[in-house]
Amino acid sequence: MIEFLKILTLVKGYYKHAALNVFFNVLGMLFSAFSIILLIPIMEILFNQDGKVQKILENKPVTDFFSDGYSLKEHGFYFLAEQIQLNGSAVVLMYVCIMVVLFTFLKNASIYFALYFIAVIRNGVIKDYRNTMYSQILNLQLSFFSEEKKGDIISKMTNDLKEVEWSILKSIEATFRDPLNIVIYFVILIWMSPELTLFLAVFFPIAGVMIGFIAKRLRGNATKGQSKLGDLIAFLEESISGLRIIKGFSVEEKSIRRFDQLNKEYNRLMIKMYRKADLASPMSEFLGITLIAAVLWYGGLLAIDGNIDGSFFIAYIAFLSQLISPFKAITKAYSNAQKGLSAINRIKDITEAEVLIFDQPDAKNIKSLNSDISFSNVSFKYEKDWVLNDVSLELKKGQTIALVGQSGSGKTTLADLLPRFYEPQKGQVKIDDVPINELSLKSLRSLLGIVTQESILFNDTIFNNIAFSVDNASKEDVENAAKIANAHDFIMSFENGYDSIVGDGGGKLSGGQKQRIAIARAVLKNPDVLILDEATSALDTEAEKLVQQALHRLMKNRTSLVIAHRLSTIQHADCILVMNKGEIVERGTHQELIEKDGVYNRLIQMQSFS
Structure with a gap:
């Protein structure tokens, strides 16, 4: 769980939101507990009176209200008995029902505000993590990328990061809320019946061992599945980049078979993973119901022997049933976290890669x-x-x-x-x-301007591609750079001129046009040193002539x-x-x-x- 705790440290920038989330979760748990506690007076006084109201009124509590749990119970019963004597059972029943509705409303309002603040944490942490990954990618040396598949890097940046968001960060809510829920309800259960709660605690380690076994198996399948998805995306990226070759050599069917094979392998691994993941929730519910059944049996014996009031026993079961949901949520969060941890391990290949050039x-x-x-x-x-x-x-x-x-x-x-x-x-x-x-x-690098054989353009406007390295470049400066690069005339022939989108990798332009825009980008930067890497070797004669003219202007009186x-x-x-x-x-x-x-x-x- 070290990796899980490590990613939770990213919450450090969101302490205020975390504190507010915890505060509203605690409020929600307390309001929920109050609404359940109201079951006790309803059953004790309203539906089983038989002189009990009079008996309670004759035994006015002599201890302080908050001296201990038993005094709290006595004062509560005495207050309601007084109200029944003054206003009648029907009126008290109405008041109790109104209080149940009020507490339920306050509980749900508190839960909403808790979710409101956790959303900032959940999405903010992923945003920070994504920025960290992107910054690391740009800082890594080129040799790192010659050893990694581009598609696998994209998969880590997108799918694995999304897995972290869904599998771990969505579990932060369970991490903050449900342990509080369990603690509050468990304290109430101890107050209501220490003996019955001790019997209950015996079953917890058994459930934990069973759930842990499933989660461990789940993590291994998740790692294999995410790795296979990286292979699938890498193959897809290569297929799109090499579409001309695939079509030109008529190997569409071969490529489809290869993709189908990778897809089937990924599908098989994901089915195994989901089957294990889907087992966690029903198993936790089954264990919870088994626990309630055991408590019903043991608590029923205590009630028969007069060691616990019937109304308290029913309320105890109601509180115990409320424990199933948080235990189920924690179980699901833990099993889901295993998928997220395997994604983190893949992401660490990038975030913890050694930066050799700095x-x-x-x-x-x-x-x-x-x-x-x-x-x-x-x-x-x-x-x-x-x-x-x-x-x-x-x-x-x-x-x-x-x-x-x-x-x-x-x-x-x-x-x-x-x-x-x-x-x-x-x-x-x-x-x-x-x-x-x-x-x-x-x-x-600010001294250098680089023009390569394969001109790298971004899916943006011609203006922004030329002004890529110069902040706040003026229209006049960009146009002058394009004129020096023999690019202005063909740019103006486009309907949108400098606002024309060049397409992915400059796909809407010819090789010579892309090269001249790349030269214009270098002209605008006005570097002290030019590096021209095979800048005309891929062009036809006419395009080469135009590019050479542009290069001669660019190289004039410049170190090249x-x-x-x-x-x-x-x-x-x-x-x-x-x-x-x-x-x-x-x-x-x-x-x-x-x-x-x-x-x-x-x-x-x-x-x-x-």
Whole structure:
């Protein structure tokens, strides 16, 4: 139950609401108890008088009203006997019935206000938990996501979090209310008959063991079910992303069979889980009725022997029956909590994942690039094999350096080290002779503008996509950035212009249009350093020409690190670095590398031939 208590600590921001919830729950329990206690005078005096009223009046209580429980009972009977003598049984019966209605109304009003305040806690805690998860996702290093399925992460963020809300946080009400309910009623039962209550207490451990056994089995099934749901959502996400491939290769039926298989496995696990969960409530009710039957038998013997008044015994049974509901609720809450705890364990894969890239306590802020960027003897590996091996380079302010090489040579990985998407295992990356791990991430990345081959656009307006990294960007600034990126004309051809929605991932735009909007986004940010990762390799000739024009404007008088497959796009770079198997094998200008007749020249010839 450590995890359960841990999530309850999130309530710390809602102490006021928790206190009000407890207060109104206590009021509700007291009003409920008063309405049941009224059964005693009804049965004792109104329906079994036989001279009892006169007998009570002749024995006026001599003790104080609150001296003990027995005196309280005596004073209550004496007061009602007086009222019957003065006003008659019918009038007293009417008053008692009105009081029952009043107490019932007050009880339900109190319960409503308790629920009113618990709603703030229940939804607020989930809101805070969701924010914590999202913040953690954005703070985690990219390597974390290469090891996790995107669909499974989404499942943890949505379905598992919803399971926590329904299975645990909806049980907070039971956690706050029902133990109070049980304590209040149990104290009343002890007051009414200590002997009968002691007999009752013998059965509690037996019920607890049986319920605990079911809950333990339930948690295991819940963990498997949530994991399988993550696989199902991951497969669905991949299918939607790869719909063109599925249709193009005519493998719809194969994909449907695979989805059906995953769906059946999830369905089978959930059926087993629900069957166990559904067993908890009827079992608790059965145990409760069995308990009442045992008390009826034992209490009946006490009543026959004159050890307990008949009216008290009936009221005792009424109070005991009120215990069934909270015990049933706690049982259901405990069994449901097991599903929530398994969801928490999956969520912890995100919330407790180690953040490897973070700001040092004394991290420095950097406002601009003044001199150069250097990579000194940098080596990096994702797992076992080195992807970069002892790489060194210097990029001076205002220079353009191009990285070329075959796929898998380490170009993109090298560029990813500059914004600290990854940390090198050996060597250092420095800006103005300061190691970048000594700079704050925010200030470091504020220097950089990144344009990639696969332009990342958000399902929002064109305006908001361009102004993504600039708060309060003006319309004029956004339009100027779009003009520099050769995007203004096609944007204005849309019916809604800059207010046009680009669709999921920019799906309503062509590749060239998406690329130019991404360039406009970088233009508006006006970064000191540009990272252009294969920014034109996926475009046709016409689109590439427009994008190249935009890039030339963007790169003018700006420090740039360019990765390209089309070598014709980087011939004017100040320096070209040729990479092979994680190492720089050649470096120089385009003309110098041609004259060397090495790897770069062979790459040029291969592209010319193709």
